[in-house]
Amino acid sequence: MTGTALAVVLGSAGLVALGTPAAHAATPSDEVAKLPISSYSAIAVDSAHERVFVSDNYRGSYTNPGVIAVYDFQGHKLTSWTTTSRVSGLALSADSATLYAGERTRVAAYDTTTFKLTAATGAYEETCGREVAVTGSKVWWTSQSTDYISDCPAAQSNLDGLVGGAHARTGWNAKGRLNLEAAPDGANRFFMGQEAGPGDANPFLASFSTEGDNPVRDAVRRFADSEGKGALQLRDLAVSADGKRVAVADAAYGTRLLNAGDLSDTDTPYQALPEGAKASAVAFSGDGKYVARGAAASGSTADLLVQPADPADGTTPFEFAFEGTLDGNRVVPRGLDWSKDGQRLFAVTTNAFGNEYWLHIIQPPAAQHDSRFTGALTTTPSKPAVGEPLGIRGTLELDGPAPAEPVKVAAVRKDADGTTEVAAAKVAADGSFTVLDVPDRLGEATYTLRFLGDVTHRPAEDVTVTVDVAKAATAVELTAPAEATRAGGVEITGRLTGQGRALPSGIELKVTRTDKLGATGELTSARVAADGTFKVKDLPGKKGRTVYAVSYEGDALHEGSSARATVKITG
Incomplete structure (x- = not known):
């Protein structure tokens, strides 16, 4: 992307253009709903029924229940229900008929129209959070258990699955939290990203095929160099609508854009996030047109960019800075999702303390013209x-x-x-x-x-x-008597004016007198007062036509100028 971005501040006063050079013809629609949760774990968007599901994981205790809240596409709350244990992952079936929720001791299936529990698969108890992904007819989830939540960053995570109605442990595992992101439209592929922590100093990103009953790993990539610098600090994953690209929200790097096949960098990356913004979330629209990039940033620095998914498209991104007490301060990790048609973006924000949450429903830019x-x-x-x-x-x-x-x-x-x-x-x-x-x-x-x-x-x-x-012009104006005597002398008043910057103080003007015989002599210089006025006094020695010339030589920013006055000297 090139150029300066259009920025919008989201606050209690509404949408206001931020102080960038870009202008806009209209602001995007933005509805905001205060979420009835005190911690956040996941969002899932059901485009078939126009529902948005948001879960609260209540991570403070093993025994806490969870909450799943449901909103329509206009931001109105439809219902919410309490789960038997806390919820840390959500995923929809390919036909949007079932919402899978990763609870502490099970993976529950809920009907997306009645919101009733339809099935529950027992799972290994988890302590640290359960990711859920659906590929085709298969459901995959992570299980990570420890005695203490503080041990989660180094505890082993296992990948389990529901294949053919049976729960199975796949054998794939790694240290620390594992994030799962399924390829779109029921494709038999998901991506797994490892979060940074003491379990692995150089976290990985991997691609898995799920054509069979057990996932087969394809490409894998680690990002640190030979000196250990540049390691992945994963916050979120997203797969483009065509399945060809993977975007990674990396808190240390920004938004990485990779080729899905081998996880190599694309030829053209996305432009850097605004200075001071740390990547927290990323999501592609279902129609393939847009990508949303969330961040955590302070003050008026943008927390959200909405722009064309093609990085070669030079269209200016829309930027949003969340800094109002009624809107949150930043986009939470894994806090972005789109409607399938790309007409609405759903963004979850939180405050500086991470104990209040908001759901923003944003309609992206319309079709653009030249x-x-x-x-x-x-x-x-x-x-x-x-x-x-x-x-x-x-x-x-x-x-x-x-x-x-x-x-x-x-x-x-x-x-x-x-x-x-x-x-x-x-x-x-x-x-x-x-x-x-x-x-x-x-x-x-x-x-x-x-x-x-x-x-x-x-x-x-x-x-x-x-x-x-060029230098600014100046002008010397003179007011002189038509006649004067040698005994009475000559008094000439004048004013020096200048355009542009103010003239310096203490200017001395050159004054000369030329008599009727053509003899010219320099008189005492005239000092210019603060208001630009000055006086010239002289006792001429000869009668007849006498010419007085007053000149300003100019300075570094002003041109010079001069003026003449003719006085007839008598007596």
Whole structure:
């Protein structure tokens, strides 16, 4: 991705554009529901019945029950129920008829229309959390048991399964928590990622085929280099709609984009998350168009990016910064999921303490249209001066429907001092705009104008214009008598004015007198007061036409200037 992202702050006041140069035609729809849970374990989206399931695992005690809450696609709570033991994993059958819940001592099956328990498969007791994944007609889950929850990061996890109605231990196991992510649309494949911990300093990511009754491992990858740096810090996994790519939320790296076949890096990665944001979640939309990338970040730094799934697409991502007391502060690990048609993104956020949770229902950007700058850029004035306002006029053409709100054109100025961001300019209904700047350095300056896209428009190709910034003009004004006597002398008043930056204090103006015979002499300089005024006093020695010249030599930012006054000397 290229360009600066469009950012949105989610707070009690609603959706507000953040201070980036990007503009937008409309904000995405965002419904927020406060979840009745104090800890979070999983989310599952049933697109067939338009239901969202969220579970609370109550990890504080082995004996705690769990909660599964159900919402519709508009964010309204439909129901919730208490499970016999805490819940730490959710997965839907391929036909969305059954919700599988990984409870402490069993894997329970619930009907997605009546929400009633339809079956329960006994499982090895778990202490640390149970992941659940469905591939075809098979159900897979992890079991990890310890005497104390604090031992979970190093305890052995086993992969078990429900194949042909029978519970089986597959023989696959590893230290620490294992995350499972099934390939889409009932494909016979899942991916397993190991979380970092004392059990393994260099965690793995692996692919498993489930064509048979027992998973067969295919590709596997570890990420640390020969010095042990760069190890995976897994927070979430996602598989693209076509099954060809795997996205990994890595808290140390960001979002890794891998080829599903061999888990190698794709040729084109996603752009880095905003500085200070740690990856926490990732999810592809079911229609293949979008990817959502969640993060934990502070303040106005974005916690969520929604963008095209194709990393080569240059469309500006939508960024969301969750920093309101009514919306949470960050996206939780494994806290993102989409509707199958890609029309809604479901994001779970939490507060700084991790004891309150919210469900956000976001409608992503609509179909996008092209945009372009047309015609040549013009500048006013044609010869810009340092410290003086400069207008850069142009036209932006937008295909598709007219934006509901004015979009903006961003600009940067590049000169000998480096690159400086210029205030964005609103685009009028006819496409015209004027970017305003006050250049503060002499010499060549190049302005690059950008339209970074919005909800309905792709970014335009940048345009540039180069100007030569000159010194600002000054002027000397004189008020002199038409006649004066040698005895009475001559008094001339005047004012020095300058455009651009303020003139320096303590200016001394050069004063000369030329008599009727052409003899020129320099008089005492005239000192300019703070308000720009000055006086010239002289006792001329000869009668006749006398010319007084007052001049300012200029400075680093101002041109010089001068003025003359003619006085007839008599008597």
